[in-house]
Structure formats: C-alpha cells, structure tokens
Amino acid sequence: MGGVFVLRKPRNGNKCRRFDRCNTMRQTETELFLEETRERRRGRRRSFFLDMILLFRPCSYNILFLSLLLLSSSSSSETDNLSPRNQTLRPLEELNKLKAIQQHLRKINKPYIKTIHSSDGDIIDCVLLHHQPAFDHPRLRGQKPLEPPERPRGHNKRIGLRPKSFQLWSMEGETCPEGTVPIRRTKEEDILRANSVSVFGKKLRHFKRDTSSNGHEHAVGYVTGEKYYGAKASINVWAPKVQNQYEFSLSQIWIISGSFGNDLNTIEAGWQVSPELYGDNYPRFFTYWTNDAYQATGCYNLLCSGFVQTNSDIAIGAAISPSSSYKGGQFDVTLLIWKDPKHGNWWLEFGSGILVGYWPSFLFTHLREHASMVQYGGEVVNSSPFGTHTSTQMGSGYFAEEGFTKSSYFRNIQVVDWDNNLVPSPNLKVLADHPNCYDIQGGSNRAWGNYFYYGGPGKNPKCP
Secondary structure (H helix, E strand, O other): OOOOOOOOOOOOOOOOOHHHHHHHHHHHHHHHHHHHHHHHHHHHOOOOOHHHHHOHHHHHHHHHHHHHHHHHHHHHOHHHHHHHHHHHOHHHHHHHHHHHHHHHHHHOOOOEEEEEEEOOOOHHHHHHHHHHHHHHHOOOOOOOOOOOOOOEEEOOOOOOOOHHHHHHHHHOOOOOOOOOOEEOOOOHHHHOOOOOOHOOOOOOOOOOOEEOOOEEEEEEEEEEEEEEEEEEEEEEEEOOOHHHOOOOOOEEEEEEOOOOOOEEEEEEEEEEEEEHHHOOOOOEEEEEEEEOOOOOOOOOOOOOOEEEEOOOOOOOOOEOOOOOOOOOOOOOOEEEEEEOOOOEEEEEEEOOOOOEHHHHEEHEEEEEEEOEEEEEEEEOOOOOOOOOOOOOOOOOOOOOHHHOOOOEEEEEEEOOOOEEEEEEEEOEEEEEEEOOOEEEEEEEEEEEEEEEEEOOOOOOOOEE
C-alpha cells in the first residue's frame, strides 16, 4: 500500500511464446496498474492508519499490534516520507480518535441477552430494562422503570396495527424477551459520519448559511399563550429525498418551554430521514430532548442517559414501514406526549396505545412544571450556500395545496390541559419560514378535527 506499482515483463524470456497468454498477462497487469492509480486519486476520507486498524478490528484492542503499526510507520523510507499523502498522516491523532470512538461505543452499547439482525442492516440488541443508557444517570442509577401512569381523559386507544407491523426489524416475527428493551446498536461507521464524538447523536441547531439563517427551515402549526401538559396528533409517514448526508428531513411534535436563548427546554418525537445519523434514507421513529437549547444536553433516541424506555416491542431509531405513497395508500402513526400528574414525568405513546417510555422530569428546568408552547410540523436542514437552496424534501415533497394522498398532514391535533384532559388545540396557527420552498395550510372538520397539510420540494423555480 502506498508504493509504486511497476509493470513487469514476463519472467520466462523476453518474448511470450503464446500470444493469448502474453496478452492476458499484459491486460491483467494494466488493469491492476489502473486500479491502483484510481485508488490513489480517489482520496479516501479516512487515513491509512485508521483503515488498517478497522481492517484488523479483532486486534484493535491489542496494544502490541498498535505499537508495531506505529513503529512500522516511523521506519518508512525517506522517499515514502516525502510523498504528499504521508505528509498529512497524523497517526497519534487518528489513534486517539479511534480510542474515543471505542470508549463511546462501550458506553452506549449495553450488554444484551439477544441480538436481532434486521433486513435493513440494523442490529437490534435486547437489553435488560435496568441496563439501558438512561440508568447511567446519577439520579436513576440502581432504580427500575416506573409503572405506566393514567392516560389523559378523552384519549381512546385505537385497535390497530401492533408494533411488529410497522418496524422492519420485527417483520419476520423476531421479538425481544419480556423484561428487555430493543436498542439499535451504534456502529463505528455511525460515529465516523459525525464531525466528532462529542456531537454524535445531537441536533446541531446552528448550521450557518448566511447572517440571517441558521440553516433550519420549518412549516409548523403551533399554540402558545397557555399552560400545556401534553400534545397528540396523527402524522402520515413519508420517505422524503434528502440531498446529502449533512441534511435531514423530519416531522414531529415539539413540547417547548423557556426562552429561545440558552435555557430552551424541548421534548420531541416523530419520524425523520437522516443519512448522517443512520447511514440510509429510511424514515425512522425518533425522540429528542434538550434543556439548554441544543447546546450540551440531550440527544436523539437512547444515545445518552435521559429517556427511559419501558416497551419491549418498539425500537427507537428503527425504520418505519410501510410509508405513504403519492396518489396511493396513506400510512400514519399517532403520537401522544403527556405529563404524568402524579410524578411529573413526560410519557410517550406511539401508535395504538403502545407506551414507549418517559423523560424524567429532573432532566428539565422549565418543563418540570409545564410547556408554554406546542409545535407540530416539519423541519429540514438546508446546507446549500447562500443564494441557492437545497432540494431536500419536507414531508411528501409536495406543497400543501396538493391535499390528501399527495401532501403530508397532521390530523386530530390536540393538547393536554391542566386537568389531564385531551382537548382540541385552541387557536392553532400555522407558519412557514420559506413558503416558496415549503408551505402549510390549516383547516378543521368533524372527521379530522384540527389539521393541516404541509411540506414541499425545496429547490424549485420559486425557491431559488
């Protein structure tokens, strides 16, 4: 690796006695030479040393192997050291990065009693309830998950699809044993896609494009001005196209309290397409939380100590299937988030009466009491330079005016009041940051209650 490939003459004489044999040898050597040249020009993202360590992964913990690797690099010839590629190598830096990744993987990937390999490439580990990442938190260490609370009055459990019907990992009949929770295993390549270990699993709030934008664009319905203790809505699921791995497209409910400065508290749940976080373009069920405006606290799913999962059928971060199709079948999921009046924790229900788990109240400052705003809708990251716009889609990728079977929607939008009652969202307003790129239209009827259509294609003639 890294040497010069030289075309050699056949060993048995200066001439080939058989033309076809000689031609085959020249062709093979030429192909190897061209492949070597292409490989060297490709400019692989990871360094030689990290590639070697990952290649010999079973030995990655072997200090002797790493020492020999570094020693061999230091004894390279003077000619090799003068090559442009070798001048950029930082073996100690790469080694420290790998150590940090392995340490983080050991922290979030807990011991399991069963492993399930999903058809989409995910590995689902069945982890004992009290071994999940949430119980690394000092306030939860040594405890067990709480019993389910009383649901809000006016909430009807729909008789519908069971969890195995809409998550890929369980479609072949695989389940986690009772007393365990299914957790999507984090891999080395997942963390390598992030800028660093410290930001892995976090929603980067500021993706600077210009002086007036942080790169996040929204089309949302919202209520404010009262005290809110929860929210509920049904959302149809799509698989929007995302332009590159540094962008995402999501649809979710936000439970919000505090100012939009450094003390913002949010609880979030919905579906998202995020190539950077998951490595693919599947729509996935996700959760999020923060108590300092996305700065140091909080994370997606179970990637830090925070959310306590209680359900053995749902894997947070796993792909949702099926999804809705344009002019075709529509598939939606119902989400309910509410504050337990007795203990003050915020609980999450997914689908037809399936309790997923809860966010302990001590994680928050303002949300220990109540929410001051609830939002429903879509969000994308636009990383394109100023003057252009991303083609990342929101929702179905079609504008709100397209309507049913074409546009994405939220329906039966409700909030939980001070007395633990589910009521229609009063004074629901709608807002789109960039209506020529993604828009929203609200309405109300007897079948859907308060609802809205939203979304769009991003870049189009009206959205430069």
